[in-house]
Amino acid sequence: MDSSTVLGLAAQADHRLVALSFRYGQRHTIELERAALIAAHFGAEHRVVDINIGSFGGSALTDKRLEVPQEATPAGVVPTTYVPGRNTVFIAVGLSLAEAVGASSLHLGITAVDYSGYPDCRPDYLAAYQTLADLATVAGREGRGARLVAPLLEMSKVDIVQTALAVGVPVELTWSCYSGGNEPCGRCDSCRIRDEALIAAGHPELASRPAQAALS
Amino acid sequence: MDSSTVLGLAAQADHRLVALSFRYGQRHTIELERAALIAAHFGAEHRVVDINIGSFGGSALTDKRLEVPQEATPAGVVPTTYVPGRNTVFIAVGLSLAEAVGASSLHLGITAVDYSGYPDCRPDYLAAYQTLADLATVAGREGRGARLVAPLLEMSKVDIVQTALAVGVPVELTWSCYSGGNEPCGRCDSCRIRDEALIAAGHPELASRPAQAALS
Numbered sequence: 001m002d003s004s005t006v007l008g009l010a011a012q013a014d015h016r017l018v019a020l021s022f023r024y025g026q027r028h029t030i031e032l033e034r035a036a037l038i039a040a041h042f043g044a045e046h047r048v049v050d051i052n053i054g055s056f057g058g059s060a061l062t063d064k065r066l067e068v069p070q071e072a073t074p075a076g077v078v079p080t081t082y083v084p085g086r087n088t089v090f091i092a093v094g095l096s097l098a099e100a101v102g103a104s105s106l107h108l109g110i111t112a113v114d115y116s117g118y119p120d121c122r123p124d125y126l127a128a129y130q131t132l133a134d135l136a137t138v139a140g141r142e143g144r145g146a147r148l149v150a151p152l153l154e155m156s157k158v159d160i161v162q163t164a165l166a167v168g169v170p171v172e173l174t175w176s177c178y179s180g181g182n183e184p185c186g187r188c189d190s191c192r193i194r195d196e197a198l199i200a201a202g203h204p205e206l207a208s209r210p211a212q213a214a215l216s
Numbered sequence: 217m218d219s220s221t222v223l224g225l226a227a228q229a230d231h232r233l234v235a236l237s238f239r240y241g242q243r244h245t246i247e248l249e250r251a252a253l254i255a256a257h258f259g260a261e262h263r264v265v266d267i268n269i270g271s272f273g274g275s276a277l278t279d280k281r282l283e284v285p286q287e288a289t290p291a292g293v294v295p296t297t298y299v300p301g302r303n304t305v306f307i308a309v310g311l312s313l314a315e316a317v318g319a320s321s322l323h324l325g326i327t328a329v330d331y332s333g334y335p336d337c338r339p340d341y342l343a344a345y346q347t348l349a350d351l352a353t354v355a356g357r358e359g360r361g362a363r364l365v366a367p368l369l370e371m372s373k374v375d376i377v378q379t380a381l382a383v384g385v386p387v388e389l390t391w392s393c394y395s396g397g398n399e400p401c402g403r404c405d406s407c408r409i410r411d412e413a414l415i416a417a418g419h420p421e422l423a424s425r426p427a428q429a430a431l432s
Binding site for chain 1: 265269272309312336338347352354
């Protein structure tokens, strides 16, 4: 939902759009099918990059021997679904693509509000990455490198839901569940935060388990 | 030769060694076979990560429609073999692996001296990456993140050759040629710089075309 909202916002600005997804060993590869549909919805070219960082281990998101937690992770604790260095790798590949296609900006769905346990979703991290990007590439050193744009950085999940609906994201196509099934589990952190936000934004019919969630 | 020298230096320090190579669409995949041999020589575990950034285009190193230059690139000019964002991606993946395996340092073969045309082989770039790394990972924010170590950063190629021989690198196994054949071409920038350094260090017999090079 976060990435789709960023794409919807960029579509409003009349950019030429190239959407970038990653097959990195995640359980929930269904998100790649959904990403293709949503990219098409917004008229974006869609690229999928394969990178097997999931094989390094250490995350419940990619290691089938670990369980995806079914209880809420306490605030400030790093969830076991944390994939070491994932955003750093994703942004690096995005910068490579941006330079190869001459893109002026790289739009990211990171948000610092509801995932405070993740180290690589915070404003200081993003600022440091911009500094690096400006030194890392030919374009950056010439002052025409891609800008990192993170419009959701300070948004709550409810803000994101409202923005998604405002820019015409087909929310029913977006996929958030980490557990890897064909239906969202409704219990992992990602389902939980999404469902609470959809209900708070007045759209319980879009929640993964609307009946239970609305009653709980 | 640069990466192998870094591995040889790390082997002297009695680290547990994990060597990381990339299959990124380069013409010269023979470097991966050689990397496996050299990793084994130093008792390092060897990992190969597939990442198709070469498909983004824009570099003679990965785009078979472009020619690998057979003339020396003038100082200060970015060579056409530049792959957009390559080192940024490689280091990001290295940091991910470092965190997953609990490594205390990530050793890089970048050198600022003989490749001044590359933006991502310079001290300011490396310092900015360390700042990012310390914010990017759980380990980094807890003050126990991997240190980026670049022992060749200020070395000339002749210094590197001498260091390689001093730490027991099997130089004859190292592969530098960018052109993608089964024998080094002896003409691309990478061969040229290597051969000049081997000859200057007193080892013309290790150069790719020792007879011609020694006579020229």
